[in-house]
Amino acid sequence: MPRDTYSVGYDDAAAEFFGRRRAATHARFFLSHLTRGMKLLDIGCGPGTITVDLARLVAPGEVVGVDLEPSQIELAQARATAERIENVRFQAADIYSLPFENDSFDAVFLHGVLEHLSDPIRALHEVRRILKPGRVLGSRHADFGGFLLEPAPPPLDQFVPLFERLMLHNGADPHAGRHQLRWLIEAVFTQIAMSASYDCWTSTPEQKRVTGRFLQSLVSDSDFARQLLAAGLADRGLLEQLRLAFADWEKNPVSFAAEAWTEAVAWKTTNAEVD
Numbered sequence: 001m002p003r004d005t006y007s008v009g010y011d012d013a014a015a016e017f018f019g020r021r022r023a024a025t026h027a028r029f030f031l032s033h034l035t036r037g038m039k040l041l042d043i044g045c046g047p048g049t050i051t052v053d054l055a056r057l058v059a060p061g062e063v064v065g066v067d068l069e070p071s072q073i074e075l076a077q078a079r080a081t082a083e084r085i086e087n088v089r090f091q092a093a094d095i096y097s098l099p100f101e102n103d104s105f106d107a108v109f110l111h112g113v114l115e116h117l118s119d120p121i122r123a124l125h126e127v128r129r130i131l132k133p134g135r136v137l138g139s140r141h142a143d144f145g146g147f148l149l150e151p152a153p154p155p156l157d158q159f160v161p162l163f164e165r166l167m168l169h170n171g172a173d174p175h176a177g178r179h180q181l182r183w184l185i186e187a188v189f190t191q192i193a194m195s196a197s198y199d200c201w202t203s204t205p206e207q208k209r210v211t212g213r214f215l216q217s218l219v220s221d222s223d224f225a226r227q228l229l230a231a232g233l234a235d236r237g238l239l240e241q242l243r244l245a246f247a248d249w250e251k252n253p254v255s256f257a258a259e260a261w262t263e264a265v266a267w268k269t270t271n272a273e274v275d
């Protein structure tokens, strides 16, 4: 099977942006289901900041973080070492073929991953395979249909549509958030509890600076920009206009951005329920 194309890419500004995510903010919906001693898998862990927090919460339970991209595994391992978290390890792996036995984990966490996949239902079947019967999945995914960007005069009004078009071009789903309940049901998860929330990308001056750098880098020298050009979805002129507009946006005291997410806590049935 060919590897899916990840629209965002892995440059430094993206790692800085994702590296500010922590369990207290981004896994809040799932924390009441975690207990000490659990064996937990975080799939698509990126730079691993949420993963190391989850490891603290389930210690001395073992936590494994996996990501398709080796550079993210290196960042995540460095983070765990810096924070002196010893019950976590990281390895490169693909959600479609996880290198674990059936029924291996007490909990699985998925954050910001399904929206980037061409076959999220197949991925969720694989997640279910490695989860122990009667155990729990926490799953949070974005929906770009709810993205708030203000102010957004031209060309900034083209940014979210461009992002969505590139995801669709890559076989991904920019509206994953609203589709995840159906996907979970099709992948035979049960007792699914849904919730929804926003992440504010401009909550503090420092967060706005990191977001501004991320957005400017996305539309200049990044995998995202290269993919847009290769797909014929944007030309260099438009990308440069977007970069300049995001530089102004970052300095604007009234600028605001927020991302919409849906969250699911879902269970793998026990063998007794299946029989």
Ligand SMILES: C[S@@+](CC[C@H](N)C(=O)[O-])C[C@H]1O[C@@H](n2cnc3c(N)ncnc32)[C@H](O)[C@@H]1O
Pocket: 004, 006, 008, 018, 019, 021, 043, 044, 045, 046, 047, 050, 066, 067, 068, 069, 072, 093, 094, 095, 096, 110, 111, 112, 113, 116
């Ligand atoms: C938006 S980032 C989210 C990272 C982290 N979970 C977070 O929320 O900060 C998506 C991550 O999913 C990873 N990913 C994409 N496709 C994958 C696959 N098939 N298997 C494993 N990881 C994948 C990417 O490499 C990327 O690091």
